[in-house]
Structure formats: structure tokens, C-alpha cells
Amino acid sequence: MPTPRPSVSPGDPVAAIETPALIVDLDAFEANLTAMADYAKAKGVRVRAHAKTHKCAEIAKRQMALGAVGVCCQKVSEAIALVAGGVTDVLVSNEVLHPAKLARLAALSGEARIGICVDSDLGLDRLLVAAAGAAAPIDAYVELEVGGNRCGVTSTADGLALARRIAASNVLRFGGIHAYHGGAQHLRTPDARKAAIDVAIARSAELAAALVRDGIEVPVVTGGGTGTFINEAGSGVYNEIQPGSYIFMDRDYADNAADPSAPRFRHSLFVLTSVMSRRADFAVIDAGLKAHSIDSGFPAVAGRPDLAFDNPSDEHGIIRGSDLPALGDTLRLIPGHCDPTVNLYDWIVAVRGEKVAEIWAVEARGAVT
Numbered sequence: 014m015p016t017p018r019p020s021v022s023p024g025d026p027v028a029a030i031e032t033p034a035l036i037v038d039l040d041a042f043e044a045n046l047t048a049m050a051d052y053a054k055a056k057g058v059r060v061r062a063h064a065k066t067h068k069c070a071e072i073a074k075r076q077m078a079l080g081a082v083g084v085c086c087q088k089v090s091e092a093i094a095l096v097a098g099g100v101t102d103v104l105v106s107n108e109v110l111h112p113a114k115l116a117r118l119a120a121l122s123g124e125a126r127i128g129i130c131v132d133s134d135l136g137l138d139r140l141l142v143a144a145a146g147a148a149a150p151i152d153a154y155v156e157l158e159v160g161g162n163r164c165g166v167t168s169t170a171d172g173l174a175l176a177r178r179i180a181a182s183n184v185l186r187f188g189g190i191h192a193y194h195g196g197a198q199h200l201r202t203p204d205a206r207k208a209a210i211d212v213a214i215a216r217s218a219e220l221a222a223a224l225v226r227d228g229i230e231v232p233v234v235t236g237g238g239t240g241t242f243i244n245e246a247g248s249g250v251y252n253e254i255q256p257g258s259y260i261f262m263d264r265d266y267a268d269n270a271a272d273p274s275a276p277r278f279r280h281s282l283f284v285l286t287s288v289m290s291r292r293a294d295f296a297v298i299d300a301g302l303k304a305h306s307i308d309s310g311f312p313a314v315a316g317r318p319d320l321a322f323d324n325p326s327d328e329h330g331i332i333r334g335s336d337l338p339a340l341g342d343t344l345r346l347i348p349g350h351c352d353p354t355v356n357l358y359d360w361i362v363a364v365r366g367e368k369v370a371e372i373w374a375v376e377a378r379g380a381v382t
Contacts, residue, residue, distance in 0.1 A: 015359040018372065025369045032287040032343065033300040035358040037261070037373075039365045041281035045260050048276040050079040053254065056246045061085055061104060061235060063257030066352050068377035069361065070098025072260065077102075083126065085255050089114045090380035096125045098376050104128035104235075106191060106255065108156065108164050110136055114382065115143035123148030130156040130191045132166050137178055144184040152188030153179045157220055159213035159236070161196045172220045173227060180229050189233030190224075192217040193255060198240030199265060199309075203272040210237075210244035218250045239266060243275045263351040265309040283315055283345035284354065285362075286330070291340045296332040300346060301325045306353035312346035322346065 021029050030036065053060045062076040064084040073084045073095055083102025086092050092103045103125055109115055121127050131137045131153055144151045155172045158165030166172045172190070179187045197209035213236065221231045235253035237245030239262075245251040258266055261282035271277070286300035302325050305312055314320040320334040338344060348354040355361075359378050363371040 015374075015378075019360050019362055021362065021369045021372070023369055023371060027285075027364050027367045027369065028343070030285055030362055030369065032285050033304040034285045034362055035355065035360070036283050036285050036345070036362045036364050038279075038281045038283070039363050039370055041279035042260060042363070045262070045278045045281060046075060046079055048278060049256060049259050050081070052243075052276045053246065054080060058246045058251065059233070059235075059253040061253050061255050062260075063106070063238070063255050064091065064095060064100075064103075064377070066257035066261065067355055067361075068094070068375050068380065069355075069373050070095050070100055070376050071373045073098070073100045076260075082253070085257075086377070088377075088380055088382060089118045090382045091377040092118060092121060092127070094377035094380055096121050098374075100125065102126040104130075104152070104154070104188070104191075106130055106154075106193065106235075108132055108136055110139060112139055112143065115139055116146070119143040119147040119151060122151055126152070128152035128154060128188050130154045130164070131175060131179075132156040132158075132164050134175070134178075137175060141182060141184065144182075147184065150184055150186045153182075153185045154188040154191040154233075154235070155179070155220070156191045157216060159192045159216045160194045160209055163195065165191075169220050169223050173223050176224055176229050177227070187229060187232070189231050189235060189253075190217055190220055191235055192251070193236035193238065194241065195238065198238040199269065200240070201268065202270050206241050206269075206272075207244050210241045210248075214245070214248045214250050221250065239278075240269055243272055258351055261351040261355075263309070263354075264311075264313045264347045264349045267313075267347070280315065280347050282348065282351050282355070284312065284348060286344050286346055288332070288338050288340050288342045288344070289329075291337070294333070295323075296337045296340075298330045298332055298344065299328065301328045301330050303327055304357065305346060305348045306350045306357070308353060309350035312348050315345040315347050317344065320344070 085106040237254040290297035
């Protein structure tokens with residue numbers, strides 16, 4: 014059951030927000046949305062924004078209002094929540110094998126355009142059964158392994174065989190090639206990221222050429238995240254990119270050396286936290302492990318590079334530094350990893366300046382099936 018809606022209302026001061034809370038700076042958030050939309054338009058590529066970052070229908074609809082063709086998600090339950098929230102085009106950019114999950118996904122086809130990835134005959138067999146009861150054809154993408162060493166076919170021959178089966182079906186559409194390299198997103202230098210994506214581009218081009226030779230049109234080659242999208246967008250092979258974290262920009266992405274040709278994105282997502290106890294040499298805040306994810310390292314303290322987060326426990330964090338905040342003061346933490354941090358909250362409080370502007374539901378929070 015969702016936690017109660019935050020007690021603040023639009024127009025209230027930020028100081029009235031109870032902590033810990035997940036907040037979004039609207040000015041930075043909107044600038045990030047516009048920067049990506051303008052870049053994609055200039056490069057002539059589609060944006061299918063990754064909603065696993067935010068799990069929020071309101072954000073997805075704002076991305077689509079600026080030109081995104083739809084969103085990606087990773088789970089069927091995410092897709093269900095987003096479609097219920099009014100999102101009209103969703104690609105499950107992952108493998109799904111359970112027949113009941115596939116049946117639930119197929120049932121969404123009467124409300125939205127639905128796509129899904131496949132990388133095995135078993136997965137395709139089960140998708141065909143589920144799609145037979147769908148209200149509209151489902152887009153099936155062949156997932157290609159391009160260096161991330163997770164899902165995806167590992168040979169052009171296997172990809173071609175799956176695509177032939179999809180193209181021959183009357184309940185599926187061949188959506189194209191899904192070629193996302195997750196491991197490349199946080200390689201720290203532009204040269205390292207480019208080298209990794211050059212491999213992905215070559216593998217994608219090889220499969221696309223084989224499909225065309227076989228008489229199968231390839232409408233979309235999709236992939237690329239916030240760390241590498243400029244490489245895919247400039248490849249001449251990919252015509253769709255899947256950035257997600259660009260809207261928020263966590264601390265780990267800030268550790269990447271920026272590519273000079275990429276648009277700049279600002280930190281917009283913060284965990285608002287209060288000092289709940291104070292010692293001479295450290296402050297204790299109310300945002301511990303249950304308030305933000307540390308899988309990519311500790312958060313930074315926004316606007317206070319002199320302060321360091323340390324020694325978290327379930328409900329507490331320690332702040333160290335030479336000029337510590339006072340008891341009752343608030344800080345804004347920049348999460349190490351935005352995606353799992355968002356998944357800890359039912360609500361996002363959007364602020365503009367020092368005022369609450371809006372409150373958004375995180376409809377797909379906890380949607381892991």
C-alpha cells in the first residue's frame with residue numbers, strides 16, 4: 014500500500030517538506046528534458062526514454078510531449094502501471110518468460126502500443142501464445158548482445174532465425190533490433206565509452222545487414238543510455254536512443270568525464286534530509302540506507318563539497334566536515350544511483366526555487382515482476 018501523499022501542497026515552502034523526501038528541482042529537470050529533446054531532433058534520431066529511472070507516468074508523459082516516441086521499462090508490472098497512468102507506447106526492453114506475465118502484457122495492447130524483447134526460441138514461443146489473445150499486434154524486438162554480457166543473442170545467425178519467425182507471425186510485428194550496452198554507460202572517459210559502443214555498432218550493423226539481405230525490413234535499431242547516447246545517435250546504424258538518467262543525473266554519472274560534443278545535464282533529483290543529532294565532529298541525518306541507494310557509492314551533498322556522507326545505517330547517515338550543519342538544518346543529497354533510489358519512494362515532490370510546485374506519484378514503485 015502506498016505511503017500517504019506528502020502533507021505539503023503547491024505553494025508551500027520547501028522548508029515545510031517532511032524529511033527524508035525525494036525532491037526534483039523543476040528548473041534543472043525541465044532544462045534536462047529540453048536539452049535531450051533538442052539534441053535528438055538535431056541528430057534525426059528517436060528518443061524512447063527509459064522509465065526505469067523514474068517509474069512515474071507524469072514524467073513519461075512530459076518526455077513524450079517533448080517528442081519521445083514512448084518509453085522503455087524493464088518489467089511487465091512497470092508497463093502496467095505506466096499504461097494505467099496514460100502512457101501510450103511502452104517497450105519492455107528485457108526478456109520475459111513467464112506465461113502469466115506475457116498474458117498480462119498482451120492484455121495492454123488494447124490500450125497502448127506494446128513491445129518486448131526476445132532472445133530465445135522459448136521466449137518467442139511463449140510470446141506467440143500470449144499475443145494470440147492480444148487486441149493488437151505486439152512489437153517483438155530481437156535483443157542482440159553487444160558487450161554488456163547480459164541478455165541477447167550472441168550470433169547473427171541466431172538473430173536472423175528469431176527475426177524470421179517474428180516476421181512470419183500474424184500476431185507480432187518485427188519491431189527491430191534492441192542493442193543496449195549497459196556496461197558502457199559508466200566507463201569514465203569518452204574514449205573508453207566510444208570504444209565500447211563501436212563494438213555495439215558493428216554487431217548491430219552486421220545483424221541489420223543480414224536481415225535486409227533476407228528481405229526483412231529493420232524499422233528500428235534501438236539502444237544507448239545517458240552515458241553513450243551521442244555515440245549511438247551519430248552511428249548511422251541506430252535510429253533510436255534510450256536515455257533515462259539524464260533527467261535526474263546522479264552522482265555516479267557526474268563522475269564520468271563529459272564528452273565535449275554532448276549536451277550538459279544538471280542534477281535535478283535530491284534526497285532532502287534533516288540533521289537529527291549533532292556531535293562536535295559529525296552530524297547525524299535522517300536519510301540512511303532506506304532513503305537512498307548506495308550501490309554506486311555514497312551520495313554527494315549538493316552545494317557543499319566540503320561535506321562528506323559516511324557510515325550509513327538503516328535510518329541514519331553521518332555527515333563529516335569542517336563546517337557542519339546545525340541541528341535541524343536540511344541538506345540535499347545527490348544519490349549515487351538515481352534508479353533504485355526512486356524505487357524507494359511513492360511520491361516525488363517537485364519544487365521550483367524555495368516553493369513546492371507539484372507532487373507526482375511514482376506509480377511503478379516496487380514493480381519488480
